[in-house]
């Protein structure tokens with residue numbers, strides 16, 4: 132049974148919830164480790180850029196001491212500046228390499244992750260998708276993977292780069308002026324902590340502000356959508372008041388954000404420029420005493436700026452890594468979800484050639500989401516090769532469940548289902564489904580061309596075979612009229628075809644599959660008489676020579692069936708031919724009168 136992963140149940144607000152530890156990021160590391168060349172190159176480039184960054188203030192020292200001194204020689208000046216240019220060139224080139232490699236790794240890891248998650252999702256049975264809505268999963272595939280991309284492509288790089296710059300810079304500062312550095316190390320947290328705190332507050336205030344703006348949008352849409360009702364109930368004044376309330380809340384949120392920003396700007400300016408002034412002041416005293424050179428002071432100030440910036444960036448990074456770890460752990464759940472229905476270790480082979488016999492023996496089944504309610508109770512039904520059995524019954528009787536179990540999307544809690552004598556639980560689900568063709572109630576078409584939609588399930592089918600199936604499914608005429616024939620794109624879910632045409636494409640697809648068992652869920656949607664006849668005609672051809680289980684909604688189908696099985700409350704309550712059951716005057720007779728058209732009543 133699919134477990135509902137705890138963080139999957141997250142409401143949208145929890146969507147990018149951070150993790151408590153960085154542990155889940157190990158998964159990203161494992162994915163990245165598949166690309167050792169890029170990782171090595173990225174690390175080398177990272178080391179080079181960080182070293183070049185520290186080398187710049189080193190050069191500054193030389194420049195100020197050698198090139199700005201009175202009476203400096205032209206050669207010395209050239210030498211000092213050439214050195215700086217060389218560093219800048221190395222820094223530029225290494226930055227480009229680092230950016231390329233690190234971003235490449237970010238995108239590559241995300242691409243691999245998306246492919247792996249999708250491959251695992253494709254193995255999971257329907258029960259998983261009942262507990263985890265497709266919308267939720269697709270948001271994980273986009274927003275969570277984007278978070279991972281940011282972690283690999285930016286955050287980790289920022290963390291490493293700033294750690295190297297911060298540590299390297301501090302060592303250099305000690306080398307330049309040990310006493311001044313000790314003083315600086317006391318000052319740096321005093322500068323960074325208030326800035327970081329304000330930064331966090333500003334972020335949360337900005338988020339609130341954005342939420343309020345979204346509220347305004349929602350309110351406008353709500354009122355615009357209900358304008359007639361608002362006006363006819365004379366509620367204009369009330370709606371104006373309610374809207375003003377939301378707008379004022381937005382303004383209040385914006386004011387809070389602006390106030391925080393104003394104070395933050397002042398704090399940053401005072402702290403940063405104040406510290407620089409104090410440093411220079413100390414430095415000037417040193418220069419006056421002759422204990423320190425002007426170049427040293429210049430290098431010190433620039434390096435101190437770099438070190439403070441580096442530690443400042445590191446305080447941001449941890450939060451981002453935790454958010455990335457949260458995303459990684461959510462994706463990990465999708466990646467490691469084990470399919471509840473898996474092939475047995477040694478699957479029993481189904482007899483070849485297939486016979487097409489399917490038998491339910493005392494089957495009882497409850498859906499995982501409704502463990503209290505048996506959808507199928509003590510259900511026994513044997514369908515012989517070539518036989519057509521129509522299943523009818525009121526809504527909720529368990530008809531579709533029979534199909535789900537036949538394809539082994541779920542395992543029953545009691546009883547056995549056998550395909551050509553082999554219990555489904557002992558066979559490979561892929562082999563079972565290979566022997567079945569499904570025509571669902573609503574034809575499902577893909578956003579692809581007609582050819583691919585038709586041969587979905589039998590990719591080897593030649594164009595001749597496709598046209599033959601189309602002919603048998605009464606789909607040939609309209610397919611021939613498509614502007615680019617079989618290459619014509621059919622639109623999202625085949626939106627460029629009519630309902631009846633879509634059904635006939637689905638029938639042709641089932642025909643092409645050449646499976647011995649047909650599971651047919653008749654469409655209930657009304658078609659015009661001509662379409663109905665064409666579809667019915669196609670179905671008749673499809674059912675001939677195959678074992679067919681059909682959830683019937685049409686009189687023509689039940690009339691033609693060898694047997695009709697009437698279901699109610701998960702059990703079979705009647706069994707017989709249309710004539711016999713109509714005469715019996717039981718549930719079938721009542722259903723037939725209601726469900727089928729007037730002719731059904733007339734036929735009684």
Ligand SMILES: Nc1ncnc2c1ncn2[C@@H]1O[C@H](COP(=O)(O)OP(=O)(O)OP(=O)(O)O)[C@@H](O)[C@H]1O
Nearest residue numbers: 261498500501506525526527528529530531532533
């Ligand atoms: N995925 C599910 N999870 C939980 N309960 C389900 C699920 N699918 C169906 N059920 C329940 O199982 C019972 C049988 O449903 P089923 O879909 O087989 O009925 P049906 O005869 O096909 O109905 P209809 O003609 O309306 O399609 C119903 O009570 C239904 O509510």
